[in-house]
Amino acid sequence: MKTKILLSVVLILMFPCVVQGVLIEDWLIRTLLQDYNELAYPGTTDNETVVVKHDMTLLRIVEFDGTKLTIDAWLGTEWRDPRLCWASSPINIRLPISKIWTPDIVLYDNPDTRTRFTPNAIVDQSGLVYFSLPIRLEVDNCQQSHDEFKCTFKFGSWTFDGFKIDLQNRSRIIDLSNFQQHNSYEIIDTSVVRNVLYYTCCAEPYPDITYTVDLKQPKTGWFDRL
Ligand SMILES: *[C@@H]1O[C@H](CO)[C@@H](O)[C@H](O)[C@H]1NC(C)=O
Numbered sequence: 001m002k003t004k005i006l007l008s009v010v011l012i013l014m015f016p017c018v019v020q021g022v023l024i025e026d027w028l029i030r031t032l033l034q035d036y037n038e039l040a041y042p043g044t045t046d047n048e049t050v051v052v053k054h055d056m057t058l059l060r061i062v063e064f065d066g067t068k069l070t071i072d073a074w075l076g077t078e079w080r081d082p083r084l085c086w087a088s089s090p091i092n093i094r095l096p097i098s099k100i101w102t103p104d105i106v107l108y109d110n111p112d113t114r115t116r117f118t119p120n121a122i123v124d125q126s127g128l129v130y131f132s133l134p135i136r137l138e139v140d141n142c143q144q145s146h147d148e149f150k151c152t153f154k155f156g157s158w159t160f161d162g163f164k165i166d167l168q169n170r171s172r173i174i175d176l177s178n179f180q181q182h183n184s185y186e187i188i189d190t191s192v193v194r195n196v197l198y199y200t201c202c203a204e205p206y207p208d209i210t211y212t213v214d215l216k217q218p219k220t221g222w223f224d225r226l
């Protein structure tokens with residue numbers, strides 16, 4: 001076994017691939033990430049505010065018991081990082097989010113979100129970074145009025161105030177174009193609201209994006225129609 005490995009190492013050393021032309025991304029990514037510090041947020045001395053935009057695509061209701069709602073969603077996050085700009089082609093590249101700074105936007109109620117998959121971000125020439133995170137989210141704040149239920153998902157930065165991370169909604173709506181109907185509850189309304197909180201102690205704003213999902217059990221359910 002050992003000699004086999006050794007032999008293949010020798011063969012690889014002896015017969016490297018012939019590369020014709022320049023590898024399109026190789027030099028670019030090495031240059032961009034050479035002195036890149038992924039711990040440093042991309043605020044500058046000219047402007048310390050980084051605008052971070054957030055959106056939600058709702059895929060399915062996993063479970064709902066009247067107060068606790070579990071959903072599968074994609075969370076989109078977008079911002080600009082002036083360290084990741086270039087002038088040549090390609091117009092965009094993909095980088096693992098572990099290699100670059102990312103804003104610490106979390107679900108306030110329940111930040112334990114257990115994502116195993118770490119997606120790539122798409123970075124364009126102007127330094128615009130976007131990634132979409134597939135995630136299972138759970139809240140237990142659903143309020144009932146009559147036969148309707150209202151559940152909210154509130155997102156904000158865990159450590160940055162609004163002077164450093166200005167959190168904004170990337171869309172006016174929750175994207176339902178990929179939503180799979182649930183067999184006992186239907187979504188009758190959704191909303192996206194940006195709130196800004198101030199505390200008496202301090203001057204900084206604390207922005208959040210709150211997504212609301214209104215559910216209802218249809219009167220003529222699947223069983224009634226049988
Ligand atoms: C800093 O950037 C934010 C977001 O782009 C903008 O709203 C603000 O006016 C800028 N501040 C200064 C001092 O340029």
Ligand SMILES: *[C@@H]1O[C@H](CO)[C@@H](O)[C@H](O)[C@H]1NC(C)=O
Nearest residue numbers: 169170171172173192193194
């Ligand atoms: C954010 O939400 C507000 C209020 O619904 C809306 O007017 C605005 O257009 C939204 N921003 C974007 C980028 O869609």
